[in-house]
Amino acid sequence: MAGNSQSEFKGVEEALKAIEGPEHEEVYRVLYGRKHPEIAISDDAKKLAESGNFELKGYSVSASPEQLRTPRIVRIAAIQNQIVQPTTAPVAEQRDALHKRYAICVLHPRKTPMDGIRRVCLQRTNDQISYSKKYGIVIISPILERDEEKDDVIWNTAVVIGTNGQVVGRSRKNHIPRVGDFNESTYYMESQLGHPVFETEFGRIAINICYGRHHPMNWQMYALNGAEIIFNPSATVGALSEPLWGIEARNAAIANHCFTVAVNRVGTEQFPHEFTSGNGKPAHKDFGHFYGSSYVAAPDGSRTPSLSRTQDGVLIAEVDLNLCRQTKDSWGFRMTNRLELYAKSFTAASDPEYRPDVRKAF
Numbered sequence: 325m326a327g328n329s330q331s332e333f334k335g336v337e338e339a340l341k342a343i344e345g346p347e348h349e350e351v352y353r354v355l356y357g358r359k360h361p362e363i364a365i366s367d368d369a370k371k372l373a374e375s376g377n378f379e380l381k382g383y384s385v386s387a388s389p390e391q392l393r394t395p396r397i398v399r400i401a402a403i404q405n406q407i408v409q410p411t412t413a414p415v416a417e418q419r420d421a422l423h424k425r426y427a428i429c430v431l432h433p434r435k436t437p438m439d440g441i442r443r444v445c446l447q448r449t450n451d452q453i454s455y456s457k458k459y460g461i462v463i464i465s466p467i468l469e470r471d472e473e474k475d476d477v478i479w480n481t482a483v484v485i486g487t488n489g490q491v492v493g494r495s496r497k498n499h500i501p502r503v504g505d506f507n508e509s510t511y512y513m514e515s516q517l518g519h520p521v522f523e524t525e526f527g528r529i530a531i532n533i534c535y536g537r538h539h540p541m542n543w544q545m546y547a548l549n550g551a552e553i554i555f556n557p558s559a560t561v562g563a564l565s566e567p568l569w570g571i572e573a574r575n576a577a578i579a580n581h582c583f584t585v586a587v588n589r590v591g592t593e594q595f596p597h598e599f600t601s602g603n604g605k606p607a608h609k610d611f612g613h614f615y616g617s618s619y620v621a622a623p624d625g626s627r628t629p630s631l632s633r634t635q636d637g638v639l640i641a642e643v644d645l646n647l648c649r650q651t652k653d654s655w656g657f658r659m660t661n662r663l664e665l666y667a668k669s670f671t672a673a674s675d676p677e678y679r680p681d682v683r684k685a686f
């Protein structure tokens with residue numbers, strides 16, 4: 325990984341440590357919501373992380389006890405990593421190296437951090453693995469999908485691999501970026517699948533791929549279709565989106581009474597040829613620093629700390645899905661959302677003849 329000033333900054337939480345005592349607690353509360361206790365990580369798992377050179381963090385996100393429902397506790401693992409082979413290596417070698425890396429990071433025999441994990445989300449990468457059956461987990465694996473049945477179209481896809489080891493569903497990217505160096509509209513088509521939600525043994529899940537996180541309605545539709553956890557596998561760089569990162573997935577969790585899992589790539593990737601994106605910037609050979617910082621946000625607005633900005637890592641969140649309905653009941657954003665009002669307004673606004681409703685007030 326190439327060093328630069330952005331990759332050397334360790335992250336907001338590290339910087340916050342300079343504030344001490346009760347003031348630290350208050351700053352943390354205001355910025356991050358209630359503090360989630362760390363979950364115990366076994367010595368074996370710690371050793372594995374150390375020898376595998378990845379960070380390992382785990383937090384428990386509780387809900388209030390209920391009289392009529394038992395807690396619905398599931399464990400989520402978000403994996404962030406840098407590429408293993410250079411971008412110049414043959415594609416199959418790059419893919420195989422990533423498979424091996426995931427196997428070391430997480431998908432190791434039962435005594436490892438995967439104990440109790442029921443759902444794994446990988447960052448955006450063209451990769452697919454199938455350890456689901458072996459370990460009884462659901463895996464969300466982002467891939468580049470070549471649609472051989474339909475004109476060889478390329479979709480930006482995340483597949484859901486069920487505990488039976490089979491692909492049980494897929495979600496495709498709804499919003500294709502045309503920003504900075506992310507000019508994906510020249511090769512990816514917009515999804516026609518809508519906002520699928522997958523009912524798994526461990527709750528209802530959906531995947532809002534990468535740039536889709538900038539569109540609040542994209543999150544909202546997954547939630548309206550019943551998602552309790554929405555994953556956001558991403559590949560984004562500091563100069564472009566870092567100030568937005570902590571806000572968007574977290575706001576989606578709040579607004580939609582669900583959990584969100586934001587997972588980003590790590591590192592700076594060098595390409596052999598210079599490129600420009602026609603935005604006035606000098607030609608360059610990399611996208612900038614992919615800043616990791618993966619985190620989980622809860623429906624009550626709280627969030628876990630982030631993984632590192634620079635290192636591979638696994639973030640485990642043990643969450644009680646009962647928190648979704650509890651915040652739905654207390655904040656009532658579902659009840660007050662006025663969908664019928666917006667349905668009419670959006671239908672009108674989507675007409676090419678529509679003109680904004682601005683009334684002169686001076």
Ligand SMILES: NC(=O)NCCC(=O)O
Nearest residue numbers: 501506534535559560565
């Ligand atoms: N891969 C991708 O969609 N990146 C877009 C950049 C961003 O959304 O921050």
